[in-house]
Amino acid sequence: MGIASSQLRSHQLKQQTRKRFMKAIYYENYGGPEVLKYGDLPEPKVGPDSLLIELAASSVNPVDWKISAGYLDQILYSKFPIIPGWDAAGTVIAKGPAVRDFDEGDEVYGYIRLDFLHPGTFAERIAAPVRTVARKPKNLTFTEAGTVPLTGLTAYQGLVKALEVHEGETIFISAGAGGVGTFAIQIAKALGLKVIASASPQNHDFVRSLGAEAVSYGDALIEAIRDIAPDGIDAFFDLSGGPDVQRPVEVLKDRSRVASITDATVNQRGGRYVFVQPSVEDLNTITALIEGGKIKPIITETYPLEDAAKAFESSMSGHARGKIAIAIK
16 A cells, blocks of 8 residues: 555544534525524545634624525525534644645634535534635634634735725725724725725724724715815725715726625626635735734624524624624634
């Protein structure tokens, strides 16, 4: 037997002797928070290029309950039962024979997105492809780290990859108090931008604490932006959609410099639609910003795994600031 075959056989034997079931949140059909169940599911299989992670934390993102409601069924393949969740923070407890950059005991985090919906991060363990995993920021707890990957990557990729922002520019960010918005403001400030962000009046002080000039939604939005940036804005990052998505384009110096995470038709108007991609390189950049004290996760609510339905309900209310964490361990 060759070395490669021997390693694969050893890996297979380890999987056979490992605990076979885990606690998880899952759903067997689409619906509201009431379809979420808490119970035992088989532990995931660890592929040759994957890590088995003992999860300590995850977080709720609006996409999670939109998927469970069936809103994305036309564009995402799914296999029931589905475990929700794409954010992960935890400890490596096993690895495939092709993995070289991680060892058992390493603390990691990641945006664990596969090409279909089935195994998610609202569970005690997940088998994560190494292409989705980075080392956890040393200055964050697992709960804090578990709220970063999806929204942090969305903010970074929207600003740097889609809008190609530069130091000294002025950007308008809608929904500045939300999960993506809190990261987008901080990253934009770290990159040397002047930031204007919309938020409800009760969140203005909060948005200002992140480094942005705060403006309100509604009829006075454009006038408020012009008061702060009389010569116009260089870029617009739409995080909210709705009736206000078109209006800030009026004050853009270049009307093609708009990116949206909610409205794919922005492509037809010369802008860029942003759908976050797993990227170890981008996640390592975010880690460096976190460890350098430039950005931090903002957590306003934390729920234990078994109360994921309550976390969904809070996210669906649209009133949560920052991130909603899921504590698994």
